[in-house]
Amino acid sequence: MTGKEWIMNQQNNKQTFLYNFAYLDENTKKEIRRKILKAVAIPGYQVPFASREMPIGRGWGTGGLQLTLSIIGCADTLKVIDQGSDDSVNAISIKKFIQKVCSIPITNDTKKATVIQTRHRIPEEKLEKNQILVFQVPVPEILRIIEPSDQVTKRMHAEADYSAIWLYLYEDIIHFNEISIGAGYPVMVNQRYIMDPSPIPRFDIPKLNHSRSLLLFGAGREKRIYAIPPFTDVHPLEFEDFTFRTEDFSGKTCSKCNASDVYLDEIIDDESGTRSYQCSDTSYCEKRCQP
Amino acid sequence: MSTIKPLLSVRNLTKRFGPGCEDCESLTGPTQNRNQCPTCKTILGCGEVSFDLYPNEVLGIVGESGSGKTTLLRALHFDFEVTSGEMFFSYLSENNELTDLIKQIQDVNLFTTTNYVKRKVRNFLTGIIYQNPLMGINLNISAGGNIAEKMLMAEWRNLQTIRNRSKYLFQKTEMPLERIDQSPKDFSGGMQQRVQISKALASNPVLLFLDEVTTGLDLSVQAGVLDLIRNIQREFRFSMIVISHDFGVIRLLTERCMVMKNGKVIEHGLTDQILEDPVHPYTQLLVSSQL
Numbered sequence: 001m002t003g004k005e006w007i008m009n010q011q012n013n014k015q016t017f018l019y020n021f022a023y024l025d026e027n028t029k030k031e032i033r034r035k036i037l038k039a040v041a042i043p044g045y046q047v048p049f050a051s052r053e054m055p056i057g058r059g060w061g062t063g064g065l066q067l068t069l070s071i072i073g074c075a076d077t078l079k080v081i082d083q084g085s086d087d088s089v090n091a092i093s094i095k096k097f098i099q100k101v102c103s104i105p106i107t108n109d110t111k112k113a114t115v116i117q118t119r120h121r122i123p124e125e126k127l128e129k130n131q132i133l134v135f136q137v138p139v140p141e142i143l144r145i146i147e148p149s150d151q152v153t154k155r156m157h158a159e160a161d162y163s164a165i166w167l168y169l170y171e172d173i174i175h176f177n178e179i180s181i182g183a184g185y186p187v188m189v190n191q192r193y194i195m196d197p198s199p200i201p202r203f204d205i206p207k208l209n210h211s212r213s214l215l216l217f218g219a220g221r222e223k224r225i226y227a228i229p230p231f232t233d234v235h236p237l238e239f240e241d242f243t244f245r246t247e248d249f250s251g252k253t254c255s256k257c258n259a260s261d262v263y264l265d266e267i268i269d270d271e272s273g274t275r276s277y278q279c280s281d282t283s284y285c286e287k288r289c290q291p
Numbered sequence: 292m293s294t295i296k297p298l299l300s301v302r303n304l305t306k307r308f309g310p311g312c313e314d315c316e317s318l319t320g321p322t323q324n325r326n327q328c329p330t331c332k333t334i335l336g337c338g339e340v341s342f343d344l345y346p347n348e349v350l351g352i353v354g355e356s357g358s359g360k361t362t363l364l365r366a367l368h369f370d371f372e373v374t375s376g377e378m379f380f381s382y383l384s385e386n387n388e389l390t391d392l393i394k395q396i397q398d399v400n401l402f403t404t405t406n407y408v409k410r411k412v413r414n415f416l417t418g419i420i421y422q423n424p425l426m427g428i429n430l431n432i433s434a435g436g437n438i439a440e441k442m443l444m445a446e447w448r449n450l451q452t453i454r455n456r457s458k459y460l461f462q463k464t465e466m467p468l469e470r471i472d473q474s475p476k477d478f479s480g481g482m483q484q485r486v487q488i489s490k491a492l493a494s495n496p497v498l499l500f501l502d503e504v505t506t507g508l509d510l511s512v513q514a515g516v517l518d519l520i521r522n523i524q525r526e527f528r529f530s531m532i533v534i535s536h537d538f539g540v541i542r543l544l545t546e547r548c549m550v551m552k553n554g555k556v557i558e559h560g561l562t563d564q565i566l567e568d569p570v571h572p573y574t575q576l577l578v579s580s581q582l
Contacts, residue, residue, distance in 0.1 A: 159410040163444040
């Protein structure tokens with residue numbers, strides 16, 4: 001099936017086309033694909049794109065959605081997660097929308113998906129070469145915490161003038177003996193650009209390094225696309241004597257599937273006040289629970 | 292003498308502020324006794340300045356206010372684009388980290404290279420101390436952080452080394468060590484200047500630019516700071532370009548000096564010679580006006 005005959009208005013038995021395949025018109029998709037190619041060619045560099053109005057509000061994953069819609073084809077299988085969960089509102093509404101405009105199979109199984117759109121997590125199961133991970137990014141500019149002007153941050157990236165972000169880390173360590181950035185920890189991509197990995201937990205940062213799958217990042221509100229091609233060096237910023245560390249879950253396991261080497265959500269019982277932990281990646285947890 | 296290669300060669304450096312016109316050349320300069328072109332109102336910052344600076348040498352620049360001393364220095368520090376001119380840097384380094392950069396900039400006119408290369412030269416090879424300490428330091432971060440910034444620029448990535456070096460320089464500049472983590476906005480002007488000096492020296496630059504460093508300091512501190520700069524220069528054997536209108540400073544620090552007026556160099560030679568036997572009438576006036 002080609003794009004044009006996708007969704008037809010069946011009213012009055014007249015066949016008029018309401019939407020193109022995957023909602024976006026072909027020119028928009030072409031533009032986004034070109035920008036993706038540029039982003040892949042310059043790992044970590046933020047490529048501006050003409051972010052379209054989408055049927056969901058900006059800031060609700062429109063960047064990731066536009067990336068997904070412009071790379072998806074009839075043969076793809078889609079998975080959408082929101083902080084590891086397949087069943088949260090954001091994930092469900094995006095999944096429903098994409099299914100409506102593409103009629104492609106949806107899955108919860110990480111292994112079966114070819115395109116995975118994610119908000120703030122990387123699945124626990126290792127991704128393969130044939131898979132593409134699409135991140136929803138709220139604020140793509142990592143230097144925003146130290147510099148409000150976009151003109152200046154662009155110049156800083158161009159000149160690799162990154163002392164200010166290093167200084168930010170230095171001051172954090174001097175004042176708190178800890179780096180206060182939790183999610184969205186800055187990473188150096190391909191020894192050139194410092195990049196915002198989107199607000200994924202520190203736990204997921206090592207997965208970016210030499211990832212087997214293509215990683216795409218889309219910020220709809222900020223109109224930026226960037227990418228990490230497969231097998232690219234991605235390292236968190238760290239000092240020789242103050243190294244990067246991830247969230248520590250030692251001694252804690254998932255209360256449902258008993259997994260210990262995964263990112264865990266802390267659940268506090270309101271009445272008894274007891275704490276328990278559960279896998280943040282729900283499909284991985286369910287898979288482990290099945291006999 | 293001819294076997295020693297100059298560390299820095301500058302040829303015909305010209306900086307004009309304004310559009311420039313055909314008359315600029317003939318209507319500005321010391322012979323006309325003005326640096327603003329009456330036709331197009333363009334201001335001549337510095338015109339056709341050429342000189343060589345040898346390793347471990349200290350060059351002085353003297354001249355009245357508005358004669359283009361600071362413009363020259365800031366042009367060499369790539370604070371802005373120059374109108375025309377050439378700048379070559381050649382340095383033999385035992386430091387392996389610098390060899391790549393040195394190779395990259397060999398026989399290259401630095402004024403026409405990319406901002407990326409300029410930034411590297413600035414971060415790894417030079418340091419600047421401005422007349423106004425607020426231009427060189429950031430009041431929103433601690434004094435120690437300001438000094439650390441220069442080392443972070445030069446890609447020092449060991450916290451302990453950075454910390455020790457900051458403390459060492461703090462002590463060398465006779466600052467109370469217990470105030471190292473305070474913001475410089477709580478410091479006196481003299482102390483801010485000493486923070487700036489520490490910062491400039493922090494990453495062991497091979498070329499240091501000094502712009503009227505002692506002008507705002509009280510006399511007792513002036514002597515201390517000059518002593519410090521001289522001692523550190525002898526200890527680490529870097530080259531310096533020193534601006535001052537105080538002949539005492541020039542006599543103390545420099546071996547050679549240039550006299551500037553209306554953007555042009557009117558006389559240059561050995562400092563002692565210029566001070567004892569000035570040739571140009573303006574230099575004679577300058578020297579005889581000393582209290």
